[in-house]
Amino acid sequence: MDILHSYLSPGSVLVAIATLAFLTWLYLAHINQFAKPGAYQSFDIAGFPIFLIRGKDDKIRAFHNVCRHRAYTITRKETGASTVLGCRYHGWSYDTLGRLVKAPQFDDVPGFDKSENSLFEIHAHTTEQGLVFVNLDSGEPALFEDSVRASLEDFKRDSGLGTKSEWVTGQTLTGSFNWKLGATDRHFKNALVQLEQRVSETLRPSFATQLMRTLTLKNKKSTLSLFPGTLIYSFEKADLELALTLFPASDTTTQIRYDLFDSGSTQETDEGALASIIGEALRLLVKNMESDSEYVTQNVVESSATTHKILKRLREHQKMEKMRGGQILPAMRQPKGSLFFQQAEQLCKELDCSGPGANGAGSGGLDW
Ligand code: FES
Secondary structure, eight states, X not given: OOXXXXXXXXXXXXXXXXXXXXXXXXXXXXXGGOOSTTEEEEEEETTEEXXXXXXXXXXXXXXXXXXXXXXXXXXXXXXXXXXXXXXXXTXXXXXXXXXXXXXXXXXXXXXXXXXXXXXXXXXEEEOTTSEEEEEOBSSSOOOOOHHHHHHHHHHHHHHOOSTTOEEEEEEEEEESSOGGGGGOOHXXXXXXXXXXXXXXXXXXXXXXXXXXXXXXXXXXXEEEEETTTEEEEEOSSSSEEXXXXXXXXXXXXXXXXEEEEEOOSSOOOOHHHHHHHHHHHHHHHHHHHHHHGGGOOHHHHHHSHHHHHHHHHHHHHHHHHHHHTSOOOBSOOOOOOOHHHHHHHXXXXXXXXXXXXXXXXXXXXXXX
């Protein structure tokens, strides 16, 4: 089966292929979504659980969201804050650098080395505008593209989205439709037209604000598309930017993450009203995408610009695999199976160090 038909065919292969398409720098968040050291946000990208966390050095890092002990999820909430993340099952704890700092019952195990059991770090890059990207390549990732860097700078000039922009609201929604439908952006356009109107009615900028916007030429709305599934929209009549990203969750479901940012110092923002308008509009967008998904034909998906870009990347990826002489997999790694680790595992079982949540019971206070 050629790459196009693999991509278009239903079945689990879609998720694997979409994931390979993600072997590129993928936008996830803005630094100001992480207000203080320890603030984190969890993501599931086509079945790959990862989380971003702000370190004590203020750097945003990404980690595979899987405990090195027995592979349970570390951060079970979508967002939160803690400078030490404890796995709920047997109490292994990690700091904001992903280092294992506590491993109950293992301290006296001969040969057990905490430093060999840090969380697996994922390549993360924060741009000058404060946008955080990750790359799931488990090897050396592709360079962050200059063209993307330039587009972000242009967008910052038009919209003001930068390191000082404040995060206003955001949420992850789940839609019952195939991620490929996101390749058609007609729904986004309709939703944004309606949002623009409702937001301008709500904010009602003062005359002084409008004058300031005119003088600084900031009345121009702008959109930025980031491959493969992100659109950032700058409102025409408000210093607000909306980032929308679609992630494939399965063959039949897609996650839609949205975040609203405020880049203005002159507008008075009613955050509650804005959150309600944006949430309502995006829930409607998801509903429309769900009902339209039944009518999307293969031709529509096949001819979309995003599909073409994805296929191009997949072909490049296949070429790279041939050159490297093997499959290049995303940053999904298995815990080490060293002899010492296996002995420690055995000891753990013998000591019955299963944690309070091991059988799905209460969290015992370690449920992040
Ligand atoms: S699985 Fe995390 S501590 Fe055991």
